[in-house]
Each structure stands twice: as C-alpha cells, then as structure tokens.
Amino acid sequence: MIHQMFSIPIGIYDIGSDRLNQGLLEAIRMNPINEAGVDFFKRSHPAIDELRTLFLQAATEMLNERFPEFTPTIKNGWANQHPSDQPLAPHAHPHSILAGAYYPQAPQGCGDLLLQDPNAGSMWANYTDGPYQYMVYQRIQAKPGRMVLFPGHIVHSVATSTVREPRVSIAVNFGVQYK
Numbered sequence: 708m709i710h711q712m713f714s715i716p717i718g719i720y721d722i723g724s725d726r727l728n729q730g731l732l733e734a735i736r737m738n739p740i741n742e743a744g745v746d747f748f749k750r751s752h753p754a755i756d757e758l759r760t761l762f763l764q765a766a767t768e769m770l771n772e773r774f775p776e777f778t779p780t781i782k783n784g785w786a787n788q789h790p791s792d793q794p795l796a797p798h799a800h801p802h803s804i805l806a807g808a809y810y811p812q813a814p815q816g817c818g819d820l821l822l823q824d825p826n827a828g829s830m831w832a833n834y835t836d837g838p839y840q841y842m843v844y845q846r847i848q849a850k851p852g853r854m855v856l857f858p859g860h861i862v863h864s865v866a867t868s869t870v871r872e873p874r875v876s877i878a879v880n881f882g883v884q885y886k
C-alpha cells in the first residue's frame with residue numbers, strides 16, 4: 708500500500724471588498740509604509756479593525772482543523788509596497804504558527820506569491836514555473852481582496868512584477884494561546 712503523506716494546509720480566501728481595500732490604502736497613506744518597529748494592527752482605523760477580524764477568523768478556521776485547543780493571536784503585521792522589478796527573496800517566518808498576506812492593491816502581473824514545496828529539491832516533487840532552479844512552488848495569484856495563510860515554516864517568495872502600478876500587501880504573523 709502506498710500513501711501520499713506530508714500535506715500542508717494553505718488558506719486562500721477571496722473575502723475583501725473595494726470598501727475595505729480603499730480603507731486600508733487610506734490607512735497606509737496616513738502612516739509611512741514599512742515604518743520600522745510599528746505594528747500595523749496597533750494603529751487605529753476602521754479598515755484595520757475589519758482586516759484584523761478577517762485574519763483572525765481565517766486563522767481560527769485553519770487552526771481548528773489541527774489544533775482545536777488553540778486560539779490564534781496576531782503577533783505583528785506590516786504593510787508593504789513593492790514597485791516593479793523588485794522580487795521578494797525566499798524566506799520563512801519560522802516562529803509563527805501561521806503567516807499570511809492580504810492584498811488591498813494587486814494589479815494583474817504585479818508579482819504572485821510563490822509557496823515553496825517543503826520537498827523542494829527532491830526529484831519526487833512536481834516542478835512548476837518558479838524563478839529559482841530546482842525549487843518547487845505553488846504559484847498563488849496576487850489579486851485585490853485576496854488573503855493567503857500558510858504555516859510559518861513554509862519558504863516563500865514573490866515573483867518580479869511586470870507592471871508599473873505597485874503591489875500593496877499587508878503581512879501578518881500569528882501566535883496562539885490556549886482556549
């Protein structure tokens with residue numbers, strides 16, 4: 708008997724509205740992007756409150772599958788603005804049970820999220836169209852209103868944008884507490 712094992716849960720939620728996206732862009736404009744040491748979710752804005760709730764609802768659903776005794780908490784979050792010709796190098800968030808991103812602005816071609824297969828480098832994996840040789844990805848299109856959550860140990864990167872309009876994303880790290 709042959710079993711396929713080691714599957715990884717990835718959450719993809721197309722849940723944002725134009726109103727939420729415009730509110731988040733306004734909240735980002737009111738404060739410098741990538742301001743060092745500032746937790747995006749500690750700012751006060753109705754759109755940030757809404758996104759915090761959506762992130763926690765999605766993380767709760769993902770954790771309940773495997774860890775029903777845990778409640779997710781947001782450790783920190785930050786806003787990113789990526790112009791064209793700036794890919795994001797492969798990295799992980801190893802101290803977070805879940806990490807994620809939400810896109811308030813993501814024009815077509817702005818740079819998809821590339822989630823690296825933990826078996827990358829293995830000839831058993833299915834190779835896709837990632838930019839790094841011998842790495843195996845699931846390519847997830849960046850689009851407005853989309854939220855993506857994944858276990859923090861998953862190495863990920865962002866493909867180079869091919870358009871002028873920047874991609875704006877809000878990244879987040881989750882911890883847990885016992886219920």
Ligand SMILES: [Fe+2]
Binds near residue numbers: 798800878
């Ligand atoms: Fe990341």
